[in-house]
Amino acid sequence: MARRTGDSKNGDRENGHGENGHRQSGPGQIRALAVLVLVVGALTATPLCATGKAHQAGPASTGIPSPPAPAAPPLRALAQVRLLVDLPRTQRAGARAAGMLCLPNGVVRVVDLVGGDAALEATVRAALARAGETRLRGGGDIEIHLTEVSVKLCARKWGAFGIGGDHGALSGEANYAFRWTRTGDAEPRSARIALSIDRHAPMTAGEITGRALDLLFDRIIPAA
Numbered sequence: 001m002a003r004r005t006g007d008s009k010n011g012d013r014e015n016g017h018g019e020n021g022h023r024q025s026g027p028g029q030i031r032a033l034a035v036l037v038l039v040v041g042a043l044t045a046t047p048l049c050a051t052g053k054a055h056q057a058g059p060a061s062t063g064i065p066s067p068p069a070p071a072a073p074p075l076r077a078l079a080q081v082r083l084l085v086d087l088p089r090t091q092r093a094g095a096r097a098a099g100m101l102c103l104p105n106g107v108v109r110v111v112d113l114v115g116g117d118a119a120l121e122a123t124v125r126a127a128l129a130r131a132g133e134t135r136l137r138g139g140g141d142i143e144i145h146l147t148e149v150s151v152k153l154c155a156r157k158w159g160a161f162g163i164g165g166d167h168g169a170l171s172g173e174a175n176y177a178f179r180w181t182r183t184g185d186a187e188p189r190s191a192r193i194a195l196s197i198d199r200h201a202p203m204t205a206g207e208i209t210g211r212a213l214d215l216l217f218d219r220i221i222p223a224a
């Protein structure tokens with residue numbers, strides 16, 4: 001009986017077998033494989049945050065609350081400094097000369113050195129600013145009294161007939177005496193300041209007082 005070779009081949013193809021006896025994948029199997037790949041990809045994909053960037057896991061929580069940060073130390077109160085003049089403003093503080101030979105050219109009065117109340121307050125505040133705010137914290141308020149002042153000053157220029165001239169540029173010597181107390185002191189303390197102003201670096205009368213306060217504050221206000 002003759003073999004039907006062609007029918008055998010066709011039958012194998014219909015049953016999903018190729019010529020070599022291997023099973024071939026049909027359309028249904030391909031679709032199933034594609035669905036499986038999509039499901040696996042969805043399970044392994046990196047989750048995205050709201051911005052579209054990959055979410056990175058933070059450190060694992062231990063369940064133990066972190067200790068609170070230490071509180072900053074309270075800022076100490078800023079000391080108040082007052083300067084009072086115990087001398088009449090019109091009182092003579094010394095002689096003023098002028099010119100290259102420093103010939104007599106008038107007098108210097110207390111008011112020339114300290115000014116009025118507003119000018120004196122500005123001089124004190126400027127000296128405190130130079131001293132530094134941190135030096136004024138926590139030390140107690142300070143009250144200062146100017147008890148004595150004497151000067152021997154020479155103006156740079158004489159002026160016509162001894163009138164006018166550059167009386168703002170003064171050099172020479174100045175001596176100040178202060179009495180001061182700090183909050184809690186049982187007795188007042190005293191300090192004397194002596195200045196020598198070079199003719200090549202002259203100052204105004206107000207600047208001379210400001211320089212005296214710089215030296216006084218260096219003594220009585222502790223360094224930061």
